[in-house]
Amino acid sequence: xxxxxDIEKTYRNGPAGTPVLKGVSFRVEEGEFVAIMGASGSxxxxxxxxxxxxxxxxxxxxxxxxxxxxxxDDNTLSAIRNRKIGFVFQQFNLLERTSALDNVILPLxxxxxxxxxxxxxxxxxxxxxGLGDRVGYRPGQLSGGQQQRVAIARAxxxxxxxxxxxxPTGNLDRRSGLEVIEILQKLNREGxxxxxxxxxxxxxxxxxxxxxxxxxxxxxxxxxxxVRDAAREIEALPDAGGAEGGRP
Amino acid sequence: MxxxxxxxxxxxxxxxxxxxxxxxxxxxxxxxxxLTVIVSMSKAANRKIMQQINNFGPTAMMLFAGGGRxxxxxxxxxxxxxxxxxxxxxxxxxxxTLTCPMINxxxxxxxxxxxxxxAMVSGVASTYREAWDWGLEIGxxxxxxxxxxxxxxxxxxxxxxRELFGEASPVGETIRILNASYRIKGVLRSKGAGPTGxxxxxxxxxxxxxxxxxxxxxxxxxxxxxxxxxxxxVEPVAEEVRALMRERHRIQPPNLDDFRVVTPTAISxxxxxxxxxxxxxxxxxxxxxxxVGGIVLMNVMLLxxxxxxxxxxxxxxxxxxxxxxxxxxxxxxxxxxTAGGIAGLALGVATxxxxxxxxxxxxxxxxxxxxxxxxxxxxxxxxxxxxPARRAARLHPVDALR
Numbered sequence: 001x002x003x004x005x006d007i008e009k010t011y012r013n014g015p016a017g018t019p020v021l022k023g024v025s026f027r028v029e030e031g032e033f034v035a036i037m038g039a040s041g042s043x044x045x046x047x048x049x050x051x052x053x054x055x056x057x058x059x060x061x062x063x064x065x066x067x068x069x070x071x072x073d074d075n076t077l078s079a080i081r082n083r084k085i086g087f088v089f090q091q092f093n094l095l096e097r098t099s100a101l102d103n104v105i106l107p108l109x110x111x112x113x114x115x116x117x118x119x120x121x122x123x124x125x126x127x128x129x130g131l132g133d134r135v136g137y138r139p140g141q142l143s144g145g146q147q148q149r150v151a152i153a154r155a156x157x158x159x160x161x162x163x164x165x166x167x168p169t170g171n172l173d174r175r176s177g178l179e180v181i182e183i184l185q186k187l188n189r190e191g192x193x194x195x196x197x198x199x200x201x202x203x204x205x206x207x208x209x210x211x212x213x214x215x216x217x218x219x220x221x222x223x224x225x226x227v228r229d230a231a232r233e234i235e236a237l238p239d240a241g242g243a244e245g246g247r248p
Numbered sequence: 249m250x251x252x253x254x255x256x257x258x259x260x261x262x263x264x265x266x267x268x269x270x271x272x273x274x275x276x277x278x279x280x281x282x283l284t285v286i287v288s289m290s291k292a293a294n295r296k297i298m299q300q301i302n303n304f305g306p307t308a309m310m311l312f313a314g315g316g317r318x319x320x321x322x323x324x325x326x327x328x329x330x331x332x333x334x335x336x337x338x339x340x341x342x343x344x345t346l347t348c349p350m351i352n353x354x355x356x357x358x359x360x361x362x363x364x365x366x367a368m369v370s371g372v373a374s375t376y377r378e379a380w381d382w383g384l385e386i387g388x389x390x391x392x393x394x395x396x397x398x399x400x401x402x403x404x405x406x407x408x409x410r411e412l413f414g415e416a417s418p419v420g421e422t423i424r425i426l427n428a429s430y431r432i433k434g435v436l437r438s439k440g441a442g443p444t445g446x447x448x449x450x451x452x453x454x455x456x457x458x459x460x461x462x463x464x465x466x467x468x469x470x471x472x473x474x475x476x477x478x479x480x481x482v483e484p485v486a487e488e489v490r491a492l493m494r495e496r497h498r499i500q501p502p503n504l505d506d507f508r509v510v511t512p513t514a515i516s517x518x519x520x521x522x523x524x525x526x527x528x529x530x531x532x533x534x535x536x537x538x539x540v541g542g543i544v545l546m547n548v549m550l551l552x553x554x555x556x557x558x559x560x561x562x563x564x565x566x567x568x569x570x571x572x573x574x575x576x577x578x579x580x581x582x583x584x585x586t587a588g589g590i591a592g593l594a595l596g597v598a599t600x601x602x603x604x605x606x607x608x609x610x611x612x613x614x615x616x617x618x619x620x621x622x623x624x625x626x627x628x629x630x631x632x633x634x635x636p637a638r639r640a641a642r643l644h645p646v647d648a649l650r
Contacts, residue, residue: 054565055646075569082567089649093562110567154566 001065001193002028002051002162008059009046020046021057022216028195030161033188035196035207043216048166048197053081065161082110086155088180090167092147094139100126100150101135107158125153129183145176152183163187163194169203175237181206182230206230268548269584275541276588276628277595280621282533284596285603287620288611290527292604295612301512303439303448305381306479309486311337311472311493312508327468328497328506334373334472336496341474341488343481348372348379349469351459358452360412360423367408368451369425371459379473387419387434390455394433398458402430406438406449423452426463430454486511538624541588542632549581549636553643560640561648574641581633582626589625593618 009021020043028034038044049055050062056070063069064084072080081087094103104122108115115121126135129149139147148168155163165184169177185206188194196207204210205228212220311333314326334349351371358367376382377389384403394401402423409418418432430452439448460466476485486509493507494500553560560573600611 049646052565054649055644075571078564078567078569078572081565087565089562091558093558093649095559095562106563107566110563110569110572158567 001030002195003063004051004060005063006060007047007050007057007062009043009050009055010058020216021050023060024213024216024218025060026211026218026221028162028193030193031188031191032209033185033194033196033207035198035204035210036213037198037201037204037210038213039199042213044197044199044213045166047213048164051162051195052085052087052164053077078110079112082107082112082158084161086152086158086160086163088148088151088155088163088165088168090170092139092144092151092171094147094150094154096139099136099138100131100142100153103139103150104154104157107154111158122153122157125156126150128156129153143176144172145179148172148176148180149183152180156187161193163192164197165194166197167199168196169198169200175234177203178230178234178237182234185230202228265552268551269587272541272545272548272584273588273591275537275539275544276585276625277541277592279534279537279541279628280589280592280625281596281599282530282537283624284593284617284621285600285611286527286530286534287617288597288600288613289603291614291616292612297516299440301516304512304515305475306512307476307482308379308512309474309476309482309489310510311474311489312510313468313470314506314508326470326506327466329469329472330467331469333493333496334469337472337474337489337492341485341492343476343485343488345475345477346375346378347475348375348473349456349471350376350473351456351464351466351470353464356425356452358408358412358423358425360418360421363412365408365411367405369459369463370451370453371456371463372453373456376453379475382439383437384434385437386417387432389434390453394455395457398462399455400428400430400458400462401433401455403434403436403453404432405436405451405453407447408450408452409435425452425454428463482511483513538628541585542628545581545584545629546632546635549577549633550639552580553577553636553640556640557643557648560643561645561650564643564645565649570641573643574637577637577640578630578633581637582629585625585629585633586622589621592625593621596621 004027005025007021007024008019010017010019024043024047036044036047046055050057053064053069061068061070064080067080069077069080094100095106101119101122104126105118108118108121123132123135126132129152131146131149131153134142134146134150137146139150142150148171152163152168155165163184168180168184172180181203184194184196194207196204198204205224208223208227210220210222210224211218212222311329313329329349331349334347338344338347350373352368353370354368355366356369357364358369359365373379374390374392374395377384385406387403389403390399390401393399402425404412404418404423412418412423413421418435421432422429423432424430436449436451436453454463456469460469474485474489476482490505490507490509494505497506499505563573563576596617597613600613604611
């Protein structure tokens with residue numbers, strides 16, 4: 001469903017330019033949970049931008065659902081992002097002074113057709129990430145973990161083919177981070193394709209397949225013998241007094 | 249629904265920084281307020297001009313004795329206009345329906361018993377009522393007998409009637425003008441303000457024959473009112489009257505006319521020049537304020553684009569097209585200026601009403617300023633919001649998200 005063929009990216013910031021991706025090729029099948037792991041500077045953010053149709057590669061082909069993504073014009077790329085990709089960012093990137101509900105509705109505002117049941121859909125996905133009782137809260141009134149769960153709900157509301165999560169736990173404490181991963185694992189079990197980009201081995205081990213990116217190349221591919229289960233890890237954590245709240 | 253969500257966000261954007269929003273709005277507020285005052289005042293001024301033209305008579309002109317810069321009809325020493333002139337105009341100029349020669353003496357003392365007042369005393373021809381379309385409130389006008397016998401009789405205007413007799417009927421009473429007694433035959437209907445703003449009702453009429461032979465002892469007249477059939481005939485007839493008068497008075501260039509013809513067009517030009525200066529100032533205030541407001545808006549919005557780069561990047565990542573971003577920032581700009589415009593409208597209407605009440609300047613509040621305020625505000629928002637909105641739309645999503 002996703003195929004990267006010899007993707008290259010060179011930033012033009014000098015006579016020679018800076019090569020960041022030097023021929024990256026891999027496939028992600030529908031329903032997979034793949035982690036792309038790499039240290040900072042390995043090119044994983046650039047890779048994520050290309051996979052998210054935010055930035056065009058300087059070489060190679062990117063196929064998403066069998067369409068060559070970067071043959072399209074800017075408006076079509078926007079439509080592809082809207083329909084097929086759900087982003088989860090490290091910084092949450094929620095709109096301030098805007099309720100959780102309206103934040104989740106935002107991608108639908110940019111849909112080709114604004115669905116008449118937009119609000120019900122937004123409520124349903126907020127329910128699914130355990131924030132059914134927080135729909136009217138603004139980002140400032142929510143904890144970091146809750147904000148990231150709003151962001152996941154926002155990524156889900158358009159029913160995208162691919163969830164693209166870039167360091168989703170990077171700004172969270174361990175428990176909140178695991179709760180986010182738990183949701184991603186649950187979504188994957190329900191059939192969604194998830195690509196998780198991270199620098200942390202212990203986070204990557206929640207995926208069923210790990211691609212290691214180093215210096216602009218995929219240097220290793222592994223399938224963990226035992227995939228970590230975020231739900232069990234949370235149970236094993238010393239009781240933090242239910243600080244997060246709102247979870248069943 | 250989608251548009252509502254976008255508009256909603258525009259207003260949320262406005263609330264984000266109230267001080268900045270106010271700075272943007274203040275220019276628009278002042279500009280639109282000045283604009284509203286202009287519209288309100290010029291509407292009232294136009295109505296007043298129309299009323300003045302109607303009082304003057306849209307199908308009439310006045311031929312005054314004395315040319316040059318003389319204030320028309322004010323100088324009794326000018327003796328260039330005669331009864332024969334009036335007769336010649338009536339007989340020789342096509343389109344003239346009637347003429348009414350008159351003698352005017354302004355600010356004459358008029359008294360009744362021990363009460364006295366000052367009014368314009370006019371000796372008028374028998375055509376006066378038709379010439380001015382001026383009927384009587386009570387009593388009757390002069391008859392043939394009054395003219396042939398040079399009777400000391402008078403028809404008075406509403407103002408001296410009130411000043412001298414209060415609520416009582418003046419008809420049959422005797423007033424004194426220049427040590428002579430005149431019996432009042434009737435009272436003219438009220439007409440209000442005259443073409444140059446004076447009180448049309450402050451006058452006393454006596455027969456022209458009486459005025460020339462007995463009261464003022466003159467052989468010339470001060471002015472001749474000329475009536476034509478249709479409004480479109482006024483200017484061509486005025487030209488013919490001028491030509492005839494030059495011929496009769498043997499005036500050839502480079503000698504100047506010893507008469508002056510005043511038409512309703514000239515009256516309205518006179519009235520408009522009075523309100524012109526203030527309007528010029530207000531139009532300048534409007535333009536400058538709106539441009540300043542627009543430039544402040546542009547800078548504030550450019551700053552907002554820089555500050556909200558992440559938001560723009562996020563919106564692009566979630567599927568927002570360049571055009572969506574462009575429209576959002578344009579909406580925000582227009583929301584700001586429209587809010588300013590509505591506030592300015594309120595301020596302008598209040599100012600116009602206050603000016604009308606205490607400043608003696610008539611103003612009329614109507615729907616036009618509202619439509620104009622909204623249209624101009626939207627235009628300012630669109631014009632000055634375009635550059636920031638384009639910058640926002642052009643941001644590369646990756647650079648914006650970084």
